[in-house]
Amino acid sequence: MGWRALVSHPLFALGLTLVAFQFALWLYRRSGWLLLQPVMIAMLLVVAALFATGLDYATYRQGAAPIALLLGPATVALAVPLYHNLQRIRLLLLPILLTVLLGGALTVLLTLLIAHGLGARVPVLMTLSTKSVTMPIAMLVTEQLHGIVPLAAVLVMLTGVIGTALGPLLLRWARVDHPAARGLSYGINAHAIGTARALEEGEESGAFAALAMSLLGVLTAVLLPVAMSWL
Amino acid sequence: MLKGLTWLLALQLAGNLLSALCLPMLPGAVIGMLLLFGYLLVRGTVDEPLNQAASGLLNYLPLLLVVPAAGIMLAGDAWREDALAIAAALVLSLLVSIPFCGWLMQHLTRRIERKAAEP
Numbered sequence: 431m432g433w434r435a436l437v438s439h440p441l442f443a444l445g446l447t448l449v450a451f452q453f454a455l456w457l458y459r460r461s462g463w464l465l466l467q468p469v470m471i472a473m474l475l476v477v478a479a480l481f482a483t484g485l486d487y488a489t490y491r492q493g494a495a496p497i498a499l500l501l502g503p504a505t506v507a508l509a510v511p512l513y514h515n516l517q518r519i520r521l522l523l524l525p526i527l528l529t530v531l532l533g534g535a536l537t538v539l540l541t542l543l544i545a546h547g548l549g550a551r552v553p554v555l556m557t558l559s560t561k562s563v564t565m566p567i568a569m570l571v572t573e574q575l576h577g578i579v580p581l582a583a584v585l586v587m588l589t590g591v592i593g594t595a596l597g598p599l600l601l602r603w604a605r606v607d608h609p610a611a612r613g614l615s616y617g618i619n620a621h622a623i624g625t626a627r628a629l630e631e632g633e634e635s636g637a638f639a640a641l642a643m644s645l646l647g648v649l650t651a652v653l654l655p656v657a658m659s660w661l
Numbered sequence: 662m663l664k665g666l667t668w669l670l671a672l673q674l675a676g677n678l679l680s681a682l683c684l685p686m687l688p689g690a691v692i693g694m695l696l697l698f699g700y701l702l703v704r705g706t707v708d709e710p711l712n713q714a715a716s717g718l719l720n721y722l723p724l725l726l727v728v729p730a731a732g733i734m735l736a737g738d739a740w741r742e743d744a745l746a747i748a749a750a751l752v753l754s755l756l757v758s759i760p761f762c763g764w765l766m767q768h769l770t771r772r773i774e775r776k777a778a779e780p
Contacts (some may be wrong), residue, residue: 525769606763
């Protein structure tokens with residue numbers, strides 16, 4: 431009885447999220463292991479706790495709304511590091527545009543070729559094409575492409591989590607140490623989760639990640655439906 | 662801090678309004694970010710309350726992302742049949758694209774920086 435009262439308290443979801451995140455952060459710093467991305471570990475802990483307590487996601491989401499609601503203002507706030515790095519961005523405008531366009535197109539093409547080669551169906555392919563952009567844009571575009579909208583949200587999360595976990599290793603392997611280049615790659619390949627990681631590396635890297643994420647988001651919203659109608 | 666937070670909220674709401682009125686393909690928060698960026702360009706400086714609110718929020722960006730990430734629970738069965746194709750496509754495309762984007766940007770950046778450093 432006491433157990434049910436605890437789980438059904440409105441603060442349970444909030445508390446669960448805070449505890450899971452702090453544990454994940456502690457583990458990440460303690461282990462120094464880049465694959466243990468705090469967002470991914472905290473997400474797994476939350477999902478495990480929800481299964482264990484029998485709470486459904488809709489109820490959890492409602493309880494954790496105070497945290498999730500701040501995501502909007504945080505997105506708006508990304509304009510600030512962007513502005514702080516205005517000089518650098520102006521100087522590097524052409525490389526930024528080229529990399530976002532070529533990199534974005536390469537990711538979409540590779541994803542579609544591999545998935546098509548392995549026999550994925552058309553609605554799944556349409557959904558996969560949006561996986562690199564932030565969730566709201568991915569869901570909007572998937573809707574336009576007649577993909578599977580809840581699946582789009584999941585693929586976006588997976589891409590962000592996997593991309594952020596692999597990013598540091600792959601970038602080290604490719605000898606990419608320039609903060610602007612690292613940031614841009616995080617932003618193109620792992621949207622908001624990659625941007626969070628890039629901000630940890632430094633403000634310049636974070637600014638370029640935020641820029642890449644927003645540019646790719648806007649370009650995807652405008653160009654992808656057109657491009658997919660040709661295929 | 663509070664003043665800065667109020668600004669961020671107001672800009673997001675303005676973004677939502679614009680999204681509903683004339684830009685349905687972009688979410689309100691993204692439009693809000695573009696509005697703030699435009700405002701900062703015109704203003705020419707970031708005032709302290711806004712700076713504090715922005716860096717305070719962005720410090721906790723990973724925490725804010727945990728809630729939507731847990732939505733992975735809702736995946737359902739739509740993708741079970743194609744799970745292998747999806748997993749391979751996600752991981753393999755990242756393996757190529759992350760080093761490619763980083764390498765291309767670094768290559769182009771270094772060229773411009775070298776040119777700028779020359780007398």
